Amino acid sequence: MRTTTGWQANPATHTLCRTTLQRRDLRPDDVAVRVDYCGVCHSDLHALRALKNTGDGILVPGHEFTGTVLEVGGAVTDFTPGDPVAVGNIVDSCGTCPMCRAGQENFCRDFPTLTYGGSDRQDGATTLGGYSREYVVREKFAYHLPAGLDPAGAAPLLCAGITVWEPLQALGVGPGSTVAVAGLGGLGHLAVKLAAALGATTSVISRTPDKAAEAHSLG
Structure with a gap:
């Protein structure tokens, strides 16, 4: 052992x-x-x-x-x-x-x-x-x-990242797509970054406006 x-x-x-x-x-x-x-x-x-x-x-x-x-x-x-x-x-x-x-x-x-x-x-x-x-x-x-690729930043991609990446790929998200992300948490912020990078019009659904600035900064 x-x-x-x-x-x-x-x-x-x-x-x-x-x-x-x-x-x-x-x-x-x-x-x-x-x-x-x-x-x-x-x-x-x-x-x-x-x-x-x-x-x-x-x-x-x-x-x-x-x-x-x-x-x-x-x-x-x-x-x-x-x-x-x-x-x-x-x-x-x-x-x-x-x-x-x-x-x-x-x-x-x-x-x-x-x-x-x-x-x-x-x-x-x-x-x-x-x-x-x-x-x-x-x-x-x-x-x-x-x-x-920054190894520290990449680590969460192996769970939170792939969790949101797979449905984006399965649904063919790209330019012309509209994506709504429920919550800007651990998975949500990665969903915003990935959807925006794929060229989709991306919105965040949140209970308060507190995260609006962060959402915009993520794309």
Whole structure:
């Protein structure tokens, strides 16, 4: 096993505590990633509160991160140590159902393996998230980070970003489209930026005018 440092939830205190974590030894198609930046998603807080209420399980949150490849398994062909990478909310899937074969692992018939709180498909171990120094992930679920993209700013794109990007793409949003974004929160501000960048006429629906200036600044 590989040893690293991470932040594990304490269900009794509703907090995260620095601790030593165990990662699996690299399988042939695995990549070991040094986590450099990890987004903080509200679903991490939901998970922390749910663990406090139930008092069971091991929880290390974090599911949208960027980092650097440290080591690769013997069968890995697309990454080498030193490569900048990004990892999102899904780290495995069945790979055989129609949705997985179509590249839509988020709709895996057997349910995808999530970055934390999931069950490893080979040994059944609970997946521990990106609030840690190192993560081990299958090559298929790691992505090259484009040169020139700020790794700190890119981390939330792996969850909040893709959540709004997929429907924009599925609906063919572009010049001549009209998009309404409900709320200018974590997902909403990215939806505004992406929709505007695609050339759509973009509006924000909010309960107050307080965010009008920010909405305009985002496009």
